[in-house]
Amino acid sequence: MTIDLRSDTVTRPTPEMLKYMFNAKVGDDVFKEDPTVNELEAKAAAIFGKEAGLYCPSGTMTNQIAIKVHTQPGDELLCDVTAHVYNYEGGGIAFTSGVQPKLINGDRGRFTALQVKESLHPDADWLPHTKLVVVENTSNKGGGSYYKLQNVKDIAEVCHANKINLHMDGARIFNALTETGEGPLDYGKICDSISICLSKGLGAPVGSVLLGSKDFIYKSRRIRKLLGGGMRQAGYLAAAGIYALDNHIKRLKEDHKRARHLGNLLATKSYIEEVLPVDTNVVIFKLNNQMQAEKFIETLAKENIMVSQMGTQLVRMVTHLDFTDEMLEVTEKVLKKI
Numbered sequence: 001m002t003i004d005l006r007s008d009t010v011t012r013p014t015p016e017m018l019k020y021m022f023n024a025k026v027g028d029d030v031f032k033e034d035p036t037v038n039e040l041e042a043k044a045a046a047i048f049g050k051e052a053g054l055y056c057p058s059g060t061m062t063n064q065i066a067i068k069v070h071t072q073p074g075d076e077l078l079c080d081v082t083a084h085v086y087n088y089e090g091g092g093i094a095f096t097s098g099v100q101p102k103l104i105n106g107d108r109g110r111f112t113a114l115q116v117k118e119s120l121h122p123d124a125d126w127l128p129h130t131k132l133v134v135v136e137n138t139s140n141k142g143g144g145s146y147y148k149l150q151n152v153k154d155i156a157e158v159c160h161a162n163k164i165n166l167h168m169d170g171a172r173i174f175n176a177l178t179e180t181g182e183g184p185l186d187y188g189k190i191c192d193s194i195s196i197c198l199s200k201g202l203g204a205p206v207g208s209v210l211l212g213s214k215d216f217i218y219k220s221r222r223i224r225k226l227l228g229g230g231m232r233q234a235g236y237l238a239a240a241g242i243y244a245l246d247n248h249i250k251r252l253k254e255d256h257k258r259a260r261h262l263g264n265l266l267a268t269k270s271y272i273e274e275v276l277p278v279d280t281n282v283v284i285f286k287l288n289n290q291m292q293a294e295k296f297i298e299t300l301a302k303e304n305i306m307v308s309q310m311g312t313q314l315v316r317m318v319t320h321l322d323f324t325d326e327m328l329e330v331t332e333k334v335l336k337k338i
Contacts, residue, residue, distance in 0.1 A: 003327045006308040008172075008200040008255070008281060008320035013240055017203070020243040026235035029055070030225070036235030040242050044196060044209040047245070048188035052217035054210045055238055056229050059084075059171045062195035062210035064092040065223045067132060069216060070165040070193070073098030076128035078119050080106045082141035084169055085134050096227070100128055108276065109139025110147055113154035120162060132165050138172040141310065144259070144282030146176035149186050156190040166190070171197040171208070175280040178252045192216070201252050201281060202244035203321040206237045248321065255281040255319040258328050262317055265335055271296070273313070283317040284310060296338070303334045 004010045013021065027033035041053035056062045063085050067077060077093065079086050081103040085093060093099050102119055104111040121127040133155060138146045152168070159166045168191045170176075177184060187194065193212040198204035210220055224230060231237075256278075263278035263285075271291035276284045287293055293313050300307055310316045 001304060001327070001330065003305045003323070003331055005317040005319070005323065005331070006306050008318045011199075011203045011205075011321045013205050014203065014321070016247070017240050017243045021236050021239045024235045024239035026233040028232050029234045030230045030232060034233060034235040034238070036242070037231075037238040040238040040245075041209060043242060043245060045211050047184050048194055048196075048211050049185040050188050050194065050211040051214045052212065054217050054220050054224060055231075055234065055241070056208050056210060056224055057206060057231070059169070059195055059197040059208040060089045060092065061224065061227060061229050062208045063134075063167070063169050064089060064096050065210055065220045065227070065229075066167045066193045066195060066212075067093060067099060067134070068097045068223050069219045070132045070167060071097055071099045072131070074100075074128060075131040076100045076102050076121075077132040077134060078102050078104055078116060078130060079134040080104050080109050080111055080136065080139070080142075082106075082109045082139060083134060083136050084140050084171065085136070087141065099132075102130070107142075108145040109136055109142025110145055110151070111135075111155075112151065113158045116155055116158045130162070130164055132167060133159050134167050134169060136169040136171070138176045138280050138282070140171070140282065141284075143276035143284040144172070144175065144278065144280035145276075146179060146279055148180060149182045152187065153190055165192040167192060168194045170194050172200055172280065174249050175201050175252055175256070178249070179256065179280060198241040198244050201255060201320060202241075202248045204237075204240040204244040207241050209241070251321070252281070255321070255323070258323060258325070259283050259317070259319040261328060262319070262331065262335075265332055269335065269338070271338065281319045283319075285315055287313045287315065291338075299338060300334065303330075305331055305334060 024036045045053040273286045273288040
């Protein structure tokens, strides 16, 4: 048995999801003629109360399209120092949009409205124009931490008062909503655009959906095409997204429960310096000098358990659809032996 805790992107479609995919009706999505893609886009948009959606191959593409549409070269965007759009999207902010990021030192990936306000420039020829704020919910490098709705509302008020757009990288937004009990419609009201990922905790094999106004999505479709994201009979993949939205949101609580179990166990081990609070399905912990990260990862690999390194002495485990209670028991036994 191989236990893969490197990411929640490693999930495979369930038999029921595969059956749903095989029965999908398809057409050419570049011509807007794939009925299943159209259904997915409309469904995701309705969940968040946005006017339209755009199905893309990845969350990196949806985020970078949003940045491109919201900004002009030479503009500035604000994001957390740990943000996925800044750290893990291949330098796309610079490459695709020619935009300068200004980093905010938040709390485990989350910053405040006051920090946004303090980061704004006065109007001067020699200063960049801040045109976009990006919030990540949940925060990957923050260990699955999430915003509360009021925090995002406060940030949105600062943004809109200063004619700045607000984009939410909601790659794991449903993990956050599962914990807060808040509604997606509330976030749709305050964010100018939202990216939701279907291939992480929701278990679809491919894809993210970008949400916004009709005009925003109209512009985004062209950028998607320029980036090579115009797909043809993509309905087979989109069907997996529809199935995931209908069937895999409520079960996210199971992933969170298993993640907390791992976090509590790790906190008792002598080789652990710190375990970040486990809020959702991401467990990030720091090893002390007794155990080098490379050795720890190698030790687990010999037991067919895969994890990922997130920095100096930092290790990440992510629970997901394919990580079962049986796998949790095996992992627990191995960790106790180390």
